Amino acid sequence: MKIIVLSGGIGTGLWPLSREEYPKQFLRILGEKSLLQLTVERFLNFCAPQDIFIVTQKDKKFLVQREVERYGLLEPQFICEPFMRGTAFAVLLGVARLKELFGGSDEIICVTPSDHYVERNEEFLLALEQMKNVPPNFYVLLGIPPRRPYPGYGYMKRGDSWGKGFFRVECFVEKPSPEEAERLLQEGSYFWNSGIFCFRLEDFERIGLPFFEDFVFPGDSASAILERYPSFPSLSFDRLVLEKSKNLLLFPCDPGWSDIGTFDALYELWESDNHSIRSLESRGNLVIETGKKLVVLIGIEETTVVDTEDVLLLVRRGKGYQVKTLLQDFEREDTKVVRSGLTSYRPWGYFKVLEEWERFKIKRLVVYPGMSLSLQLHHHRTEHWVVVRGAAKVTVGEKVSFLHEGESIFIPKSTQHRLENPGKVDLEVIEVQNGEYLGEDDIVRLEDVWERE
Amino acid sequence: MKIIVLSGGIGTGLWPLSREEYPKQFLRILGEKSLLQLTVERFLNFCAPQDIFIVTQKDKKFLVQREVERYGLLEPQFICEPFMRGTAFAVLLGVARLKELFGGSDEIICVTPSDHYVERNEEFLLALEQMKNVPPNFYVLLGIPPRRPYPGYGYMKRGDSWGKGFFRVECFVEKPSPEEAERLLQEGSYFWNSGIFCFRLEDFERIGLPFFEDFVFPGDSASAILERYPSFPSLSFDRLVLEKSKNLLLFPCDPGWSDIGTFDALYELWESDNHSIRSLESRGNLVIETGKKLVVLIGIEETTVVDTEDVLLLVRRGKGYQVKTLLQDFEREDTKVVRSGLTSYRPWGYFKVLEEWERFKIKRLVVYPGMSLSLQLHHHRTEHWVVVRGAAKVTVGEKVSFLHEGESIFIPKSTQHRLENPGKVDLEVIEVQNGEYLGEDDIVRLEDVWERE
Numbered sequence: 001m002k003i004i005v006l007s008g009g010i011g012t013g014l015w016p017l018s019r020e021e022y023p024k025q026f027l028r029i030l031g032e033k034s035l036l037q038l039t040v041e042r043f044l045n046f047c048a049p050q051d052i053f054i055v056t057q058k059d060k061k062f063l064v065q066r067e068v069e070r071y072g073l074l075e076p077q078f079i080c081e082p083f084m085r086g087t088a089f090a091v092l093l094g095v096a097r098l099k100e101l102f103g104g105s106d107e108i109i110c111v112t113p114s115d116h117y118v119e120r121n122e123e124f125l126l127a128l129e130q131m132k133n134v135p136p137n138f139y140v141l142l143g144i145p146p147r148r149p150y151p152g153y154g155y156m157k158r159g160d161s162w163g164k165g166f167f168r169v170e171c172f173v174e175k176p177s178p179e180e181a182e183r184l185l186q187e188g189s190y191f192w193n194s195g196i197f198c199f200r201l202e203d204f205e206r207i208g209l210p211f212f213e214d215f216v217f218p219g220d221s222a223s224a225i226l227e228r229y230p231s232f233p234s235l236s237f238d239r240l241v242l243e244k245s246k247n248l249l250l251f252p253c254d255p256g257w258s259d260i261g262t263f264d265a266l267y268e269l270w271e272s273d274n275h276s277i278r279s280l281e282s283r284g285n286l287v288i289e290t291g292k293k294l295v296v297l298i299g300i301e302e303t304t305v306v307d308t309e310d311v312l313l314l315v316r317r318g319k320g321y322q323v324k325t326l327l328q329d330f331e332r333e334d335t336k337v338v339r340s341g342l343t344s345y346r347p348w349g350y351f352k353v354l355e356e357w358e359r360f361k362i363k364r365l366v367v368y369p370g371m372s373l374s375l376q377l378h379h380h381r382t383e384h385w386v387v388v389r390g391a392a393k394v395t396v397g398e399k400v401s402f403l404h405e406g407e408s409i410f411i412p413k414s415t416q417h418r419l420e421n422p423g424k425v426d427l428e429v430i431e432v433q434n435g436e437y438l439g440e441d442d443i444v445r446l447e448d449v450w451e452r453e
Numbered sequence: 454m455k456i457i458v459l460s461g462g463i464g465t466g467l468w469p470l471s472r473e474e475y476p477k478q479f480l481r482i483l484g485e486k487s488l489l490q491l492t493v494e495r496f497l498n499f500c501a502p503q504d505i506f507i508v509t510q511k512d513k514k515f516l517v518q519r520e521v522e523r524y525g526l527l528e529p530q531f532i533c534e535p536f537m538r539g540t541a542f543a544v545l546l547g548v549a550r551l552k553e554l555f556g557g558s559d560e561i562i563c564v565t566p567s568d569h570y571v572e573r574n575e576e577f578l579l580a581l582e583q584m585k586n587v588p589p590n591f592y593v594l595l596g597i598p599p600r601r602p603y604p605g606y607g608y609m610k611r612g613d614s615w616g617k618g619f620f621r622v623e624c625f626v627e628k629p630s631p632e633e634a635e636r637l638l639q640e641g642s643y644f645w646n647s648g649i650f651c652f653r654l655e656d657f658e659r660i661g662l663p664f665f666e667d668f669v670f671p672g673d674s675a676s677a678i679l680e681r682y683p684s685f686p687s688l689s690f691d692r693l694v695l696e697k698s699k700n701l702l703l704f705p706c707d708p709g710w711s712d713i714g715t716f717d718a719l720y721e722l723w724e725s726d727n728h729s730i731r732s733l734e735s736r737g738n739l740v741i742e743t744g745k746k747l748v749v750l751i752g753i754e755e756t757t758v759v760d761t762e763d764v765l766l767l768v769r770r771g772k773g774y775q776v777k778t779l780l781q782d783f784e785r786e787d788t789k790v791v792r793s794g795l796t797s798y799r800p801w802g803y804f805k806v807l808e809e810w811e812r813f814k815i816k817r818l819v820v821y822p823g824m825s826l827s828l829q830l831h832h833h834r835t836e837h838w839v840v841v842r843g844a845a846k847v848t849v850g851e852k853v854s855f856l857h858e859g860e861s862i863f864i865p866k867s868t869q870h871r872l873e874n875p876g877k878v879d880l881e882v883i884e885v886q887n888g889e890y891l892g893e894d895d896i897v898r899l900e901d902v903w904e905r906e
Contacts, residue, residue: 016749294765299768305767311747315750315751322751326731354808382859386837388885
């Protein structure tokens with residue numbers, strides 16, 4: 001079995017924890033591992049590292065690679081879209097790539113999101129073992145018995161038994177209203193669509209590709225598909241393929257699955273942690289404070305509180321699905337908070353804006369061992385770098401020097417400079433910018449050195 | 454008439470906006486002026502600047518002086534307690550001082566808190582004109598017809614008419630329960646105690662001083678009282694004097710007074726400002742965000758949200774009086790958040806901790822024109838100063854130099870140094886500390902220069 005891990009989404013339901021530049025699958029909200037790491041580890045109980053393929057976007061590849069570095073995945077196992085176009089084309093691209101690698105064999109493919117949670121891995125593996133027996137010319141979908149009437153979820157109705165624990169899928173219901181979701185829960189034959197499904201690689205041409213006829217030609221290679229990306233609309237695989245396909249089977253099983261699609265769903269999984277929270281006459285709250293603040297609640301009930309560097313979100317329990325709604329407004333308005341927080345991630349490390357005023361800006365830069373920022377210059381600002389951890393190799397003009405903890409250097413305007421970490425531990429630098437214009441676009445890159453040396 | 458402005462309290466009901474080191478009277482919550490400034494201006498409609506006397510503590514004098522600088526008060530008008538002991542002794546000290554200055558005259562004294570709000574100044578002045586006619590041997594208190602059943606307030610019952618708009622005070626009810634407060638409101642003859650009262654200076658010996666017989670001698674001078682301060686308990690003037698005195702009159706009037714004692718009271722005055730707040734299915738909220746965050750509310754009602762640098766407080770409407778309750782717990786536990794936030798105020802200016810890790814700390818210092826920090830040294834940390842605004846005169850070791858915007862200097866460990874602002878605008882400096890111990894107590898002061906040069 002080969003696994004296609006879809007890691008190209010954002011997970012706006014958990015905004016402001018998730019951002020376009022740092023999506024939900026990278027979050028460490030349930031322990032010390034990210035949801036992407038937990039997903040990969042879940043499948044490593046079942047297959048080898050070389051069987052796992054991750055589809056993401058080009059600009060998120062460095063984040064994905066850093067997350068899965070420890071599992072030894074190789075370059076060909078990262079399949080990059082040029083930009084986001086929904087799961088339909090991510091699956092299409094992934095399958096095309098796997099066909100080039102494994103075409104002619106009767107491989108079973110399992111497609112899985114990378115930002116969901118499964119509580120009981122053993123039950124999940126047993127389900128996978130069953131789903132591996134997907135009959136020719138069918139998709140088999142893992143269907144979860146609903147625990148609550150979540151309005152934001154996709155539901156599918158169980159039809160006649162097909163044998164081997166499989167059932168026909170009678171129909172889909174996407175994102176029902178709160179009232180309808182309640183009805184589906186009562187009805188008893190509706191299941192949540194987990195987004196995890198299996199099929200035979202060789203079958204995709206018959207039970208998948210026909211739905212893509214408006215967008216690609218049957219024989220298109222992965223690189224041909226990549227060239228067509230700009231013309232694709234944004235579509236989910238559910239919408240384009242599954243909801244219209246007649247060849248669907250459902251395998252019902254509940255290994256404690258959650259898509260953690262909303263803060264209401266997260267609340268169910270949350271281990272109450274009263275660290276740095278004081279409350280009086282309060283109960284049923286989910287509090288996520290990403291800094292070092294003391295949180296005090298008085299008379300507050302059934303509320304989710306998410307406090308990040310740049311956004312404070314309060315949501316009443318049961319209204320979690322509205323976060324996505326609001327985000328759509330923000331996206332239309334092109335609000336910056338949708339794209340990123342105060343911390344920005346780069347292949348060489350990350351930086352956080354600590355404070356910003358009219359004529360100066362203070363950043364904390366972290367550069368990973370062996371990494372380097374590009375050689376650059378700014379016309380409108382001077383910079384001071386103070387090394388607070390690790391060792392820095394610094395180029396200013398033609399001069400190269402080494403700085404250690406507590407040492408600093410000044411970079412005049414319009415002077416080329418580069419920051420490198422030649423050491424073995426993270427380099428941390430405080431940068432004080434000063435000038436008449438401090439936009440990120442006052443940067444002349446003289447040479448791109450973003451890769452590991 | 455001479456005014457005694459009590460400016461020694463904290464106003465814990467508005468914590469975390471108010472702190473021990475930066476009390477409520479300094480807050481700019483209702484416009485651009487602080488509550489203390491609004492109080493002084495309210496009385497300047499009625500009397501001259503030299504008639505106003507402010508009682509505060511020694512360590513808050515510089516904050517008070519800075520607030521009222523513009524009104525031209527002179528040094529003798531600031532009366533300083535060595536430390537906080539409640540309003541009883543603040544009034545005692547203030548009266549003793551005024552007796553030394555104006556004894557023998559038939560001055561009327563008006564005592565007023567500095568952290569309350571009055572909406573209609575003209576009505577307030579008319580009330581003062583009436584209260585000025587306080588008969589000999591009486592206190593006259595401004596009583597406010599209650600608008601709501603606030604449990605945290607002091608109530609007094611109106612008795613028989615005394616003529617001239619005055620009534621006898623029948624009894625006091627301190628901090629009733631929510632149910633009792635509701636009953637007092639319905640009853641109709643109870644008034645809020647505004648804390649504003651008038652009496653004749655010469656009368657204090659008969660109608661005030663006897664209540665202090667356990668603590669001072671009748672003839673004690675202000676300086677004798679100051680010497681006895683360590684032995685005083687913490688007591689309010691209401692508790693020690695007014696509640697027991699038989700010589701009380703009430704002048705009922707509502708000039709739109711509020712003690713802004715809780716966030717529920719503040720909510721009544723709050724001009725809804727939707728700047729940087731987005732909400733969906735939400736109403737009746739009071740949101741105070743002291744940074745630059747976007748606040749998003751979904752399905753949130755009747756809630757106060759206060760977001761400061763180090764504390765996030767959420768309080769359900771009607772529970773505002775519980776903030777004080779919780780603060781008492783914090784005080785017992787000696788929690789730092791009660792004393793100060795991340796910004797600390799000093800006679801020379803203020804500083805804010807921007808970020809703090811194990812081996813480094815970053816501060817933004819603001820030094821007022823003409824002010825200077827003490828000559829000092831640190832044994833466990835180096836410091837980098839980067840000037841981001843204004844001009845700095847810097848002493849490091851024996852060397853004196855001048856730094857301007859964008860320039861920096863390094864201060865090695867155990868080296869004496871001093872920062873001064875010789876200029877005409879605020880000096881702003883980013884300080885990066887680096888070392889094995891970064892506590893505020895690693896400071897050897899070689900010379901104290903906290904006064905204006």
